[in-house]
Amino acid sequence: MNTFTEENYLKAIYHLSTQSESVSTNQIAASLNTKAASVTDMLKKLAEKELINYARYQGVTLSQKGEKVALSIVRKHRLWEYFLVEKLNFKWDEVHEVAEELEHISSRELVDRLDEFMGHPKYDPHGDPIPDKNGHFKANELKPVSSLLVDTVGIISGVREHSPAFLQHLEKIKLVIGKKIKVCDINSYDHSITLLLEDELLYISRDVANNLLITL
Amino acid sequence: MNTFTEENYLKAIYHLSTQSESVSTNQIAASLNTKAASVTDMLKKLAEKELINYARYQGVTLSQKGEKVALSIVRKHRLWEYFLVEKLNFKWDEVHEVAEELEHISSRELVDRLDEFMGHPKYDPHGDPIPDKNGHFKANELKPVSSLLVDTVGIISGVREHSPAFLQHLEKIKLVIGKKIKVCDINSYDHSITLLLEDELLYISRDVANNLLITL
DNA sequence: TAAAAAATTTAGATTAGTCTAAAATTCAAA
DNA sequence: TTTGAATTTTAGACTAATCTAAATTTTTTA
Ligand SMILES: [Mn+2]
Ligand SMILES: [Mn+2]
Ligand SMILES: [Mn+2]
Ligand SMILES: [Mn+2]
Numbered sequence: 297m298n299t300f301t302e303e304n305y306l307k308a309i310y311h312l313s314t315q316s317e318s319v320s321t322n323q324i325a326a327s328l329n330t331k332a333a334s335v336t337d338m339l340k341k342l343a344e345k346e347l348i349n350y351a352r353y354q355g356v357t358l359s360q361k362g363e364k365v366a367l368s369i370v371r372k373h374r375l376w377e378y379f380l381v382e383k384l385n386f387k388w389d390e391v392h393e394v395a396e397e398l399e400h401i402s403s404r405e406l407v408d409r410l411d412e413f414m415g416h417p418k419y420d421p422h423g424d425p426i427p428d429k430n431g432h433f434k435a436n437e438l439k440p441v442s443s444l445l446v447d448t449v450g451i452i453s454g455v456r457e458h459s460p461a462f463l464q465h466l467e468k469i470k471l472v473i474g475k476k477i478k479v480c481d482i483n484s485y486d487h488s489i490t491l492l493l494e495d496e497l498l499y500i501s502r503d504v505a506n507n508l509l510i511t512l
Numbered sequence: 513m514n515t516f517t518e519e520n521y522l523k524a525i526y527h528l529s530t531q532s533e534s535v536s537t538n539q540i541a542a543s544l545n546t547k548a549a550s551v552t553d554m555l556k557k558l559a560e561k562e563l564i565n566y567a568r569y570q571g572v573t574l575s576q577k578g579e580k581v582a583l584s585i586v587r588k589h590r591l592w593e594y595f596l597v598e599k600l601n602f603k604w605d606e607v608h609e610v611a612e613e614l615e616h617i618s619s620r621e622l623v624d625r626l627d628e629f630m631g632h633p634k635y636d637p638h639g640d641p642i643p644d645k646n647g648h649f650k651a652n653e654l655k656p657v658s659s660l661l662v663d664t665v666g667i668i669s670g671v672r673e674h675s676p677a678f679l680q681h682l683e684k685i686k687l688v689i690g691k692k693i694k695v696c697d698i699n700s701y702d703h704s705i706t707l708l709l710e711d712e713l714l715y716i717s718r719d720v721a722n723n724l725l726i727t728l
Numbered sequence: 729t730a731a732a733a734a735a736t737t738t739a740g741a742t743t744a745g746t747c748t749a750a751a752a753t754t755c756a757a758a
Numbered sequence: 759t760t761t762g763a764a765t766t767t768t769a770g771a772c773t774a775a776t777c778t779a780a781a782t783t784t785t786t787t788a
Contacts, residue, residue: 301775321736334776336737341774353736353783384625394619401617403610409600517745537766550746552767557744569753569766 298347300400303369304328305338306347307399309358310366318355367431372407373399374420374427379410381421388421388472389463422463423454423473423509439512441479441489442505449478450510457507469498471508514563516616519585520544521554522563523615525574526582534571583647588623589615590636590643595626597637604637604688605679638679639670639689639725655728657695657705658721665694666726673723685714687724 298306308327312319321339325332343350347362358366376398380386386394401407408429411417418433420426425433438454452475455462466472470493480497481490487502500508514522524543528535537555541548559566563578574582592614596602602610617623624645627633634649636642641649654670668691671678682688686709696713697706703718716724 299774322734330775331777332736333738333778337775380622384622384629386621386625390621394617394622397617397619401610401613403613405602405606406596406600406610409602413600515744538764546745547747548766549748549768553745 297402298345298365301338302342302345302347303365303400305335305342306358306362306366307369307373309348309356310363310370313358318357320355324356364431367427368407369399371427371429371431372401374424375407375410375414375417377420377422378414378417378426382414382417387463387467389460389467391421392458392460419473421473422458423452436511438509440506441477441491441500441508441510442487442502444479444510446479446482448512449476450512451476452508453511454509455507456509462504462507465504466508469500470494471498471500471504477510513618514561514581517554518558518561518563519581519616521551521558522574522578522582523585523589525564525572526579526586529574534573536571540572580647583643584623585615587643587645587647588617590640591623591626591630591633593636593638594630594633594642598630598633603679603683605676605683607637608674608676635689637689638674639668652727654725656722657693657707657716657724657726658703658718660695660726662695662698664728665692666728667692668724669727670725671723672725678720678723681720682724685716686710687714687716687720693726 305324305328308324309319312323312327316323321332321335324339325335328335339348339350339356342348342362346359347365349357349359373395376395377391380391380394381388411426411429416428417426419436423436423438425435427433436453439450440456441450444450452471452473454473455466471477471491475493478492479489480492483489487505489500489502489505491498491500521540521544524540525535528539528543532539537548537551540555541551544551555564555566555572558564558578562575563581565573565575589611592611593607596607596610597604627642627645632644633642635652639652639654641651643649652669655666656672657666660666668687668689670689671682687693687707691709694708695705696708699705703721705716705718705721707714707716
């Protein structure tokens with residue numbers, strides 16, 4: 297159907313589209329670790345196949361067809377991540393790279409049965425929503441911990457940054473998905489935050505607070 | 513490490529090597545649905561990487577290094593097939609195509625954990641042995657039903673032909689792996705065979721008998 | 729609003745894998 | 759053992775995806 301590479305472009309455009317309406321050539325190049333010239337070539341090809349809306353120099357949006365493909369890749373990526381963590385005991389910082397490969401396995405039957413096997417999970421190990429077989433999902437209303445006021449209480453529900461280093465750090469300090477936290481103090485100089493987590497005080501940097509997401 | 517295509521060539525050479533010592537360009541071309549000229553190009557590349565022993569016009573054998581790679585692909589293929597049948601309820605005739613894709617997922621960790629998750633199965637759904645993480649396996653002593661004498665008793669343990677059509681046919685007549693059979697009669701004109709299977713008589717053609725393997 | 733800077737596209741190459749057609753080699757008869 | 763057939767390799771081309779360098783367009787800023 298579509299090549300491995302085409303799928304990666306569509307996925308990249310999809311993710312970038314959640315940030316800004318239209319996506320630029322340079323944004324795509326950066327996110328795929330490739331060069332702008334290569335991106336332009338591929339955009340022509342994807343436009344030819346009507347997977348994107350593209351006009352020279354004007355940026356890109358996904359067509360309906362393209363979004364459908366992108367969502368199916370995202371669905372597969374997140375379902376496989378869930379499988380790796382829940383069934384094969386991978387850690388949440390170990391699954392992304394493997395899922396980058398697994399998401400390109402084409403069998404529709406496979407992904408739907410995998411979904412069924414796991415009981416139709418709604419969120420992946422990083423708190424990201426898993427689209428259903430029709431591409432539908434409801435995203436949680438997430439706020440970065442850095443945006444909260446003192447005394448706010450919330451549940452850790454997602455991350456903004458997916459690097460193994462960050463995820464390992466969170467795990468080490470037990471700040472994992474599902475935990476309840478309360479903001480105890482915000483340092484007005486460096487914006488570091490003191491949290492209450494299971495009766496213990498925990499200091500986190502502004503950087504960590506920025507990339508940690510909660511539901512109220 | 514190696515490309516998808518290189519892996520498929522190594523696997524094809526591996527399987528062909530179980531039939532004849534040295535493998536020919538044309539055999540590989542036929543098994544991969546490609547042309548002899550393309551095969552020659554790839555053989556040069558694989559020889560360059562020391563994955564095969566190759567001398568112009570002389571046929572090919574796998575090097576130790578090449579065999580190791582081939583065995584890891586075969587291991588993955590068969591483990592995934594087992595997973596699909598045992599965990600996701602695929603039928604034995606539906607798994608091969610999907611496994612053709614899954615076998616190229618590179619993570620060593622993934623395949624070893626999958627193996628563990630399933631309890632280190634020894635045989636895939638078609639009765640083929642699954643190499644362990646070191647590439648070792650013991651093949652059953654298999655005989656085609658067509659080679660048996662009247663009154664021989666055996667257990668269905670493998671197939672020589674893996675086409676969905678053949679597998680579906682076997683399933684329909686309940687001739688599946690593990691079943692006990694007894695040869696009741698061999699027709700001397702067309703070599704069709706009458707079997708006893710769970711107190712019922714079953715007629716199979718020479719063709720089926722040829723592709724159905726048993727252990728004594 | 730006219731440079732200058734930044735972003736994007738085009739031009740021209742490169743690499744992997746494939747093909748057809750032609751040449752070379754091996755094998756099998758006669 | 760020569761000749762013809764079959765097999766295999768080489769030559770030359772093509773496509774997908776990538777790159778660098780140069781040209782073009784858009785955006786910024788003075
Ligand atoms: Mn991921
Ligand atoms: Mn994830
Ligand atoms: Mn198979
Ligand atoms: Mn099999």
